[in-house]
Amino acid sequence: MALLACGIATVLAELLVRVFDISNVVALFLFTVVLVALRWGKLAGSVAALVGVTSFDFFFVPPVFAFRLSDAQYLFTFVLTLVIALVIGQLVARIRAEAASAVAGERRAVALAEVARDLSATSSVRQIDSVCSHRIAPLFGAAGVLLQPDAQGRMANVEGAIVSAPSVGGVMHYVPLISPTHARGVLAFRRDAAWTLREDDQRLLESCCALVAQALDRVHFTDEARDTLVRMEGERFRHTLLAAVSHDLKTPLTAIRGLAEALELGNASSPAEGRDMARAIHRQADAMHRQVSNLLDLARMQDEGTHLELDWHDAGEVIGSALAAMDVVLGHRSVYIEWPPGLPLVRMDARLFEHVIVNLLDNAAKHTPASASIWIRAHKGENHLMIDVEDDGPGLPLDVARHIPTATCTRNAPGTGLGLALCHSIVQAHGGSMDVLGGESRGVCFRVSLPIADMPELEHEAL
Amino acid sequence: MNRPRVLIVEDESDIRRFVRLSLEREGMQVFEAGNACDARIDSASRQPQLLIVDLGLPDADGKTLIREVRRWSSAPVIVLSAREHEQEKVEALEAGADDYLVKPFGVPELLARARAQLRRASMVSSGPESSVVCFGDVRVDLATHEVLRHDEQIHLTPIEFRLLAALVRGQGKVMTYRQLLLDVWGPGYADRAHYVRVYMTNLRQKLEAHPPRPRHLLTELQVGYRLAGVVRECAQSVAQNTNFSAATA
Structure with missing residues (x-):
């Protein structure tokens, strides 16, 4: 390149020398040296200086086309020109190198800033992995993946798959991710055999890895804090539940035991009173049975997470079943069902959903006089089936009503909390919601909304 | 006795x-x-x-x-x-x-x-089975496929009738979804309980006075269905039932 540039300079000088004096043309060679050094660096600059001065001698200084010098003055010019050319070449090359390293430094700083920005927005290991493979690895022209130790201490990627050496081509390059507290994992690069890192790239990689390790640290501690919070919530829930349950179970137990003992001792003054006491035992046992059922359901929901036995059910059929079960509890209350024909089947756990309705009816029976009426209405919304259970009893204070479905155990109304909390979590597990409508002064209406999905097509029979 | x-x-x-x-x-x-x-x-x-x-x-x-x-x-x-x-x-x-x-x-x-x-x-x-049975105000003739309610003919689709017949033959026995599916649809359908539910909903619409609170086509939740209140002495019972519902109405 330097030679080519000198050739071009010589040709140009040949043209100029016809117009200008030879001594002025020397500057053209110095300019060439500057350009070459600027473009191709120190070594090329030096070569250009030597070749330039030589060709100046050869082509322009008389005798032309010979290295012999006719004038001693020219010797001084040559030496001086050569020294100036070399010095300029070196200076220009250094400026160039510094400019280049400044650009590279800025590129790294920008890249690092972007990595830091992306990592600060992550909240899960999966997101961090995505930053590693989509942001960090391309900086080094390789494919990268985040590896963390799994339960058995083997290095696995975020999907939990064990990553081994690549089967075809390439070499794995591993960089440890070490945070101030822990070694968090390894960043693995799959690279070509010829892949090498320059020193400054190596530093950039280390900085990125430190950032990744910090991000992993942060996610780890955030998760831990959340788990602790959930555990504390769970503890508190169990505590309130236990308090509510012990109240709800001990009350009927006390009544049953007392009544039975009174009967045993013959305390009933008349056979009619004896029968009445037996009936009370029966009623209390039924109440206890419902509480125990709720508890078992609740335990089941918590144990198995939200394991539901889902199938397509006619919600009306389930309500019929719940009504049959609650016949005795509802007593003389009139129940009106407004159930338009042609409602779609809903995917639900019928047994649990029956308990939702049983609890809502039980709640209505508890809070209304024996002459009250209860309405069960269904209507289809856009993609929900709405089921309202409404009574015309005295209603609930608004603040209580508003809290009932969400509170795990209402402190204000012991005995009602468990059932309604269960309703709420069952409906939620179905992807639905339960709300209290009205209830300020008279009557309470619980609305259960269940999502409607497309049922698998039936093979329709020919009519 | x-x-x-x-x-x-x-x-x-x-x-x-x-x-x-x-x-x-x-x-x-x-x-x-x-x-x-x-x-x-x-x-x-x-x-x-x-x-x-x-x-x-x-x-x-x-x-x-x-x-x-x-x-x-x-x-x-x-x-x-x-x-x-x-x-x-x-x-x-x-x-x-x-x-x-x-x-x-x-x-x-x-x-x-x-x-x-x-x-x-x-x-x-007790003796040979009659082909006619009644429940509530419904009269079913298994031989002629005739279904009457309040002495009015009710049109049932073939599957609806087969489902009803399966329940009638069960005579009050609880029939599981599987048994009904095998009986009505055949062996390929044993795991499609929702078929039974859809057709049962239709049957109730046609045969029950108040479908959401059925008195005869009863649900055994998660298990199956049962036909309750089947009697043999039809003419009498239909008359009685009409009287009864007239009295309560």
């Missing part, structure tokens, strides 16, 4: 006691067995007309006992089961049980089921 013989197989003596007391008040003759071994001996020697069997026996599985009894007896079997095990109930029904009671159960429920099963057994054994 001789008293119906009932065998109760249950390991909890208090439960045995109240079942025995309640059934004896109804004029039945009750034998008790505390385990499957005694139950085998008693069911052979006493020839009971009804068995009430707890599924959780100390020495054997209740279902095994039912299968053994079914080999040589057609006496109805009522199963007692704990609430959690829908699948167990279904298995017991498919092993040959006719009905089930969920613990805790009440005396009226027990008596109603026991009476219904005894009546069913006597109906099956």
Whole structure:
């Protein structure tokens, strides 16, 4: 390149020398040296200086086309020109190198800033992995993946798959991710055999890895804090539940035991009173049975997470079943069902959903006089089936009503909390919601909304 | 008239006691067995007309006992089961049980089921089967496929009729989804319980006075269906039923 540039300079000088004096043309060679050094660096600059001065001698200084010098003055010019050319070449090359390293430094700083920005927005290991493979690895022209130790201490990627050496081509390059507290994992690069890192790239990689390790640290501690919070919530829930349950179970137990003992001792003054006491035992046992059922359901929901036995059910059929079960509890209350024909089947756990309705009816029976009426209405919304259970009893204070479905155990109304909390979590597990409508002064209406999905097509029979 | 013989197989003596007391008040003759071994001996020697069997026996599985009894007896079997095990109930029904009671159960429920099963057994054994049965204000002729409600013809699709016929043939026995699917649709459909539910909803719309609270086409949640209130003396009962509904209306 330097030679080519000198050739071009010589040709140009040949043209100029016809117009200008030879001594002025020397500057053209110095300019060439500057350009070459600027473009191709120190070594090329030096070569250009030597070749330039030589060709100046050869082509322009008389005798032309010979290295012999006719004038001693020219010797001084040559030496001086050569020294100036070399010095300029070196200076220009250094400026160039510094400019280049400044650009590279800025590129790294920008890249690092972007990595830091992306990592600060992550909240899960999966997101961090995505930053590693989509942001960090391309900086080094390789494919990268985040590896963390799994339960058995083997290095696995975020999907939990064990990553081994690549089967075809390439070499794995591993960089440890070490945070101030822990070694968090390894960043693995799959690279070509010829892949090498320059020193400054190596530093950039280390900085990125430190950032990744910090991000992993942060996610780890955030998760831990959340788990602790959930555990504390769970503890508190169990505590309130236990308090509510012990109240709800001990009350009927006390009544049953007392009544039975009174009967045993013959305390009933008349056979009619004896029968009445037996009936009370029966009623209390039924109440206890419902509480125990709720508890078992609740335990089941918590144990198995939200394991539901889902199938397509006619919600009306389930309500019929719940009504049959609650016949005795509802007593003389009139129940009106407004159930338009042609409602779609809903995917639900019928047994649990029956308990939702049983609890809502039980709640209505508890809070209304024996002459009250209860309405069960269904209507289809856009993609929900709405089921309202409404009574015309005295209603609930608004603040209580508003809290009932969400509170795990209402402190204000012991005995009602468990059932309604269960309703709420069952409906939620179905992807639905339960709300209290009205209830300020008279009557309470619980609305259960269940999502409607497309049922698998039936093979329709020919009519 | 001789008293119906009932065998109760249950390991909890208090439960045995109240079942025995309640059934004896109804004029039945009750034998008790505390385990499957005694139950085998008693069911052979006493020839009971009804068995009430707890599924959780100390020495054997209740279902095994039912299968053994079914080999040589057609006496109805009522199963007692704990609430959690829908699948167990279904298995017991498919092993040959006719009905089930969920613990805790009440005396009226027990008596109603026991009476219904005894009546069913006597109906099956008494003479040739008539093709006409009635429930509520509905009259079904299995031979002519004719279904009348309030003496008006009701149009049922072939599948609806086959489903109704399967329940009628069950005569009050709880039919599991599987049994109904096999009977009506065939073996390829055994896991499509929602087919039965869709058609049952249609049947109720056509045959029940108040479909959300059915009185005859009853739901046994997660288990199957049962047809209640089937009678043979049709003309009379339809008339009675019309009178009854007229009186209450």
